[in-house]
Amino acid sequence: xxxxxxxxxxxxxxxxxxxxxxxxxxxxxxxxxxxxxxxxxxxxxxxxxxxxxxxxxxxxxxxxxxxxxxxxxxxxxxxxxxxxxxxxxxxxxxxxxxxxxxxxxxxxxxxxxxxxxxxxxxxxxxxxxxxxxxxxxxxxxxxxxxxxxxxxxxxxxxxxxxxxxxxxxxxxxxxxxxxxxxxxxxxxxxxxxxxxxxxxxxxxxxxxxxxxxxxxxxxxxxxxxxxxxxxxxxxxxxxxxxxxxxxxxxxxxxxxxxxxxxxxxxxxxxxxxxxxxxxxxxxxxxxxxxxxxxxxxxxxxxxxxxxxxxxxxxxxxxxxxxxxxxxxxxxxxxxxxxxxxxxxxxxxxxxxxxxxxxxxxxxxxxxxxxxxxxxxxxxxxxxxxxxxxxxxxxxxxxxxxxxxxxxxxxxxxxxxxxxxxxxxxxxxxxxxxxxxxxxxxxxxxxxxxxxxxxxxxxx
Numbered sequence: 091x092x093x094x095x096x097x098x099x100x101x102x103x104x105x106x107x108x109x110x111x112x113x114x115x116x117x118x119x120x121x122x123x124x125x126x127x128x129x130x131x132x133x134x135x136x137x138x139x140x141x142x143x144x145x146x147x148x149x150x151x152x153x154x155x156x157x158x159x160x161x162x163x164x165x166x167x168x169x170x171x172x173x174x175x176x177x178x179x180x181x182x183x184x185x186x187x188x189x190x191x192x193x194x195x196x197x198x199x200x201x202x203x204x205x206x207x208x209x210x211x212x213x214x215x216x217x218x219x220x221x222x223x224x225x226x227x228x229x230x231x232x233x234x235x236x237x238x239x240x241x242x243x244x245x246x247x248x249x250x251x252x253x254x255x256x257x258x259x260x261x262x263x264x265x266x267x268x269x270x271x272x273x274x275x276x277x278x279x280x281x282x283x284x285x286x287x288x289x290x291x292x293x294x295x296x297x298x299x300x301x302x303x304x305x306x307x308x309x310x311x312x313x314x315x316x317x318x319x320x321x322x323x324x325x326x327x328x329x330x331x332x333x334x335x336x337x338x339x340x341x342x343x344x345x346x347x348x349x350x351x352x353x354x355x356x357x358x359x360x361x362x363x364x365x366x367x368x369x370x371x372x373x374x375x376x377x378x379x380x381x382x383x384x385x386x387x388x389x390x391x392x393x394x395x396x397x398x399x400x401x402x403x404x405x406x407x408x409x410x411x412x413x414x415x416x417x418x419x420x421x422x423x424x425x426x427x428x429x430x431x432x433x434x435x436x437x438x439x440x441x442x443x444x445x446x447x448x449x450x451x452x453x454x455x456x457x458x459x460x461x462x463x464x465x466x467x468x469x470x471x472x473x474x475x476x477x478x479x480x481x482x483x484x485x486x487x488x489x490x491x492x493x494x495x496x497x498x499x500x501x502x503x504x505x506x507x508x509x510x511x512x513x514x515x516x517x518x519x520x521x522x523x524x525x526x527x528x529x530x531x532x533x534x535x536x537x538x539x540x541x542x543x544x545x546x547x548x549x
Contacts, residue, residue, distance in 0.1 A: 364407020
């Protein structure tokens, strides 16, 4: 092995020794900082170290492409810590879809993680598995990391809660006028047969309510019951029954391997009608005209290092990348989001105040009251007033409007909220992208030129 390559690998091994023993995502990069591979780990340090052990047989375990990547191309690595292995899996999926790394073969397609969908706009709600959630009239759970686990768990849950999974469209009135013939699920006691009038609307609603409470819990009681039944079956030498209960318990545990709908966002799974979102936003913000331009601002850093900001532009509800801007924070050092927001807002809109650039109709700050107040302070320094200035706090998805008391809370499927979330998430993605570039330059300790695009100028 050439001496230079050996030195690079040794430097990587030293970096691995400082990695945390926690779940997360790791990114292998080449000498130019391009991401070659994204992977997930239950324990970052041991998983990443397994690639660089002198005795590691990558050719047998991972194939010739991964071995060549490690032997010849990897020059650096980054990691992102996650709260759990499930979070790491969802984060890995998102990064691979966004970055399209050269050596990742899986997850590059447009297939999304599945959701469990419970209708809320029907007299007799139905339950189903979907990769394309409806925009309204449903309660979603997920995304789940394994569609096979979800499919295995659904019959088990149906045996307990007896909800319907059929595609029949009927309501209480139509059932009274015309009784359907129940399917086999009613005969094997996996459905209470609402289509045939065997259960009232009130009673069926109670079934679904209990089911939703179950999904919102950790299902510990049902797990204890299944475990006890499995032990009794094994004690009675009924191994076939014990095996069935074991599989049911495994399927139930698979339900816990899921994220949260509004935290583990899959934009490709949800369609936002731009026109509907803008019209709804005008009504929510109580402004006379439907807004056409929205600009979103976000800050990115890691422990206060390599702080930067982003500004993204949406016109008529769609991203306008020629209007994107990115900013390296210059006025302070350390972890101060408020000062960073103030600087980015001042640098972006000082020219608009001089009539050299146009103001958007709405300015969206990623954050709550503190970030919103910091943005307003920037305009006070410029001695002119902005258009509508709002903040979107991620924790509870609350909307703060400058000059109004309290926060606006919209339904999770509200078109205005989902449009603002799209702008906020794109600003976050763009800020993180620039932050990774700055970290790469700092790590390599060289002033490498950042590849620039006309659509993404650096202010």
